[in-house]
Amino acid sequence: MRFIRSTIPVPILFAFIGIMIFGLSDALTGRLLSQLISDVAVAALLSALWGAVMGYLLGWHVVRKSGLPPSATPYDVDAAFIAKKQNTPR
16 A cells, blocks of 8 residues: 555546546446436446546645645645644644
């Protein structure tokens, strides 16, 4: 896990998670795009792509909120949040 956390940028990592969550949930339950598209495989593929876009946008938001470039890794985001937490007066 350290290798993945240290090399893959946060938006890309969130996109992979979105692919798995949206694609698998549509393939198993048929409650996302399978309600609109009759072919299950096409609907699962489109749901996976939709999940990738949503995950990437969420990851991009997390990275931008911490003030880092889009190529920031999860370790960079953790360090930025800790530094921000330590710098805020109480």
